[in-house]
Amino acid sequence: MIRTIVRGLSELAVTAGAVLLLFVVHEVWVTDLWSDRAQDQVAEELREDWAAGAPDGEPDFGQAFAFVHVPRFGEDWTRAVVEGTDPDELEDGPGHYVGSALPGEQGNFAMAGHRVGRGSPFLALDVLAPGDPVVVETVDAWHVYRVTTTTVVDPSESSVVAPTPGGAANGGTTGAFLTMTTCHPKFSTRERLVVHGELETSVGKDVVPDGPAALEEV
Amino acid sequence: MYPWIWRHLPGPLAVRVTTALVLVLAVAALLLFAVFPALDGLWEPRL
DSSP states (O other): OHHHHHHHHHHHHHHHHHHHHHHHHIIIIIHHHHHHHHHHHHHHHHHHHHHHOOOOSSOOTTOEEEEEEOGGGOTTOEEEEEEOOSHHHHTTSOEEOTTSOOTTSSEEEEEEOOSSSTTOTTTTGGGOOTTOEEEEEOSSEEEEEEEEEEEEEOTTOGGGGSSSTTSOTTOOOSSEEEEEEEEESTTOOSEEEEEEEEEEEEEETTTOTTOOGGGGOO | OHHHHHHHOOSSHHHHHHHHHHHHHHHHHHIIIIIHHHHTTSSOOOO
């Protein structure tokens, strides 16, 4: 009798352990499969939209509206950026903080992205060094930002996406900034890794259809 | 539970081992590709 109970409990414990391990596998790897597919789809839709004609006004919630190229992450590393930073948007790709500046504008063009799992777009955000280019492609222009600082902050530190990074949420801006945020350390949400950059140049696609030289850097 | 399943697997040892492996993989696949995705959104945090 006792033996049956102990055996039953131990089987339960082993099963629970195996299910937990599988859950980690799901979070870290399997979610990447779905998110990679979703990213491919929003990227394709955006290319099609652009081919059909320039969009006007603000991007629609949940829709891709720009591409971010980070040569440091790989020669052809690019992700479509979607509008919004809720879980559903971040599953598709890096998300643009609603209300923050649009690419090339004065203010802070701020994005969030997952570190581990769900596409892991910002897995390597910690390897970005000051001076590295981050090129944001819109329908008609290339915006070349240069990384200035990398910091680790508390998740409540929302001033990193303020119009002037570190300033007031509704304050003025002192330039055209770029901000990328992700979870830190890897496999944890304890802190946020934040990379800031500043706009170097904006150049029209009619001038350089294939992109600026910064794309070939690093 | 596991001894019970093992006792009820038919065939010689090699066949039983293979069947058991397939069963384990099937359950793992069910969890990874059906159960966990269906429950997605019920837990925090996301990394």
